Amino acid sequence: MAQLFNRRPASRIKASPARIAFSIANHIVLILGAALCLVPMIHILAVSLSSPGPVAAQRVGLWPIGFTWSAYEWVVGNPDFLRAMGVSFLRIGLAVPMSLFFTVITAYPLSKEKKYLRTRGAYVWFFFLTMLFSGGLIPSYMIVLATGLIDTIWALVIPALTWQVFNMILVLNFFRQLPKSLEEAAYVDGAGHWMVLFRVYLPLSKPVIATITLFTAVTHWNSWFDGMIYMNFPENQPLSTYIRNILQTLEDVRLTIQDVSLIEFLNNDTARAAQIFVAALPIILVYPFLQRYFAKGIILGSVKG
């Protein structure tokens, strides 16, 4: 694509009014799209930095009114929030390296041509089917229960290894577009498969590794359902499950409990906004550093090189 643009003289691009119109429209659409994503986040930030009064009166838009750090002081001093955050970090620390390892060693043999691995098609279908069908909630729960993972951090890590099929296909396709000659040269020099994978393939695969690292980390950071189902007690639940619990709507509890403290708690918009923002912070911080690998990293299907 880059070559295509370079071949055209810059003056000709400027000369075409249609092109300018397209460019303007393009920018407007993209800026609107970006604003659509950004504005809610800025609103949450503004709410979290405002005093509760103006928030309840719905006067806070994109700029804080009655600026205060008190919601953040509360969050930082809230042991439940910090413990849940600790669980989430532990989860990521365990799940991301494990997921990467298993994804890569699965993708490597499946990236070989059929003459080297005759049952390759069967394996790929086997994995692919898990993207279409799942065992369902109850069987999954029973497996986790029977294997003794319930209420341990491993219940959030090991079953999640099966979520990696899509990432595995990304890696597989990336491996396939690497030049064959590199691999053949390594074989000639006496390297085995492990050596080829770790010394030749992986150093060349930084874009796709960065991409699936981000995918995996975001998935694990955001997933709340397994925390709710597999963790019996709140002290073992990750941050996403904790946030989910505090975001219960007023509607949900009004029928069963009519007490004031809970209604006040649920209407404490500033505290909730602060927690949402702190919870989103790690992803916001990591994203820009990994994002530049995306374009190269995502190679699906027939687009090769």
Next chain:
Amino acid sequence: MKTLFRLVTGFAVLLLLAAPVFATGADEEAGAPARTSTTDESPTGPYEPPISVSYHAFHQPAQDFLEGDSFEDNLWTRAYSDELGVELSFPWSAQSGDAYRQRLNIAIATGQLADIFSVSPIIFGQLVEDGRLAPLDDAWEYMSDDGRAIMEWSPVTRIAGTRDGVLYGIAEARGPEGKNLWVRQDWLDALGLDAPQSVAEFIEVARAFTFDDPDGNGQDDTIGFGISGELDDALQTFFSGWGGYPISNFWVESGGQLEYGAIQPGMREALRALRAMFEEGTVDPEFGVKGEGELYDDIAAGRVGMYAGYFWSPLWPLNALKGEDPESDWVPVYFPSPSGEPAPEPLDLTPGEFWVARADFPYPEVLVKMMNLFLEYQDEQPEYFNQIDANGEVLELFHLAPVQYNTWRNNVDAAAAIQRAIPVGEILPEHGVAPASMFGAEQAMLYATGADTTATPWAYHKVFADGGSMNLVRWRMDNDGYLENAFFGPPGDAWLRHGQAINDLVEEWYVKFVTGEESIDSDWDAYIDAFSNIGGAEVTAEVNAWFENQ
């Protein structure tokens, strides 16, 4: 490749078929263990030796504790242990209603039910059919007199918990929510008006609140009567003034048959009244696209003059406005009706939740004994309900009692007691304020004596004091001001299939009629037809079959 594909899909399908087989675990069907402990017949007699009891826990987030306490070990678990000889445990704990339902469904499917737990009516019916719940008729014999009185006030709860003449579930009595009209008192004062008592006055006040700049800011930014497109629950009392009942699964008797509330002729008249107000502009022109949340935001922002609220509305959202605008003040009044009488408040007393015991649990009466302890402490042990900590914050401790048995009448009694105390200027023992209501009483007293007139004391005063919302609830109790749902059985199959669609239909047509998208005069029959076609006819037949057996 094709054969391979067939092979693999075949294998996958086989696995799918086999899944239900794996899913029927059977921990609980190992045969009922015998009773090894004994207890006496008194309502709170202890077990000898102590028994252990498991339950499925719903623990709300941000629960208060005494120093050093936890969900596992707190003043309530110690009370159960010391007084009843009951050692409580919970296999898991849920922090949201959604999580509780999910975990309970898993426990049911995998055969890991706790000894005692609470269930929704639908799950309750399934568990009874599958024979997984213990009969509670013998257990009921342990119920204290206070507990029996609660059930007697609301016989519907007993009927709903009974299947084939056997009691399987005990429910808390649901009460009225005080669905009435809230009016901005400070706006009435500013315009020299009185709170509306007839339909004509109601319309007049709505006009004045919309067009006469009641907030005095020189801008046309006020809404006379605030409604939302969600057909808010509290608005039910407005409709019932005309004889319409747009309420989920609400039925009225007419000529020996049950008819659905939302298609009554009175519904049409109530919609005409709203339509006329919409044309005038005295209801929010944008109401159709607003939800209840947006309406509450408008109220908290001081844009709304009247709206349909609840007895607890001063505690939310009116307190938010009071905090922002200390001059704001509200008054609760009955919705007027064309007959001149206050509109009756529709009442659905069918329970939302049952307490049950697992079929092979040998001590089902422990449920009743725990309820008795709760009722006894309510009268005698205030420190088990609320305490004030060193920083002056209120600790709400009563949520730590897993099995509660309560009556909304507490609020009405509390209002009477507080109104005895307010003229005296302090709360004395002879005023009879129940310990569980002491916090609200103290707040109301702070406002009454002028010691603290900020939002929270104001809100409690508005609920409990003379002229507050509780007085309206009590008046209705004494003067037959309620209209009960004529149907109080379990939701039937047809309702479970079509109920959501019917509720959506009623809400959709309510907006269309009021905004004029459909004509109340010429399209009314289309609305009735749509109701019948979407499943209304089927549900009506089902409900009337139930009615004939009553």
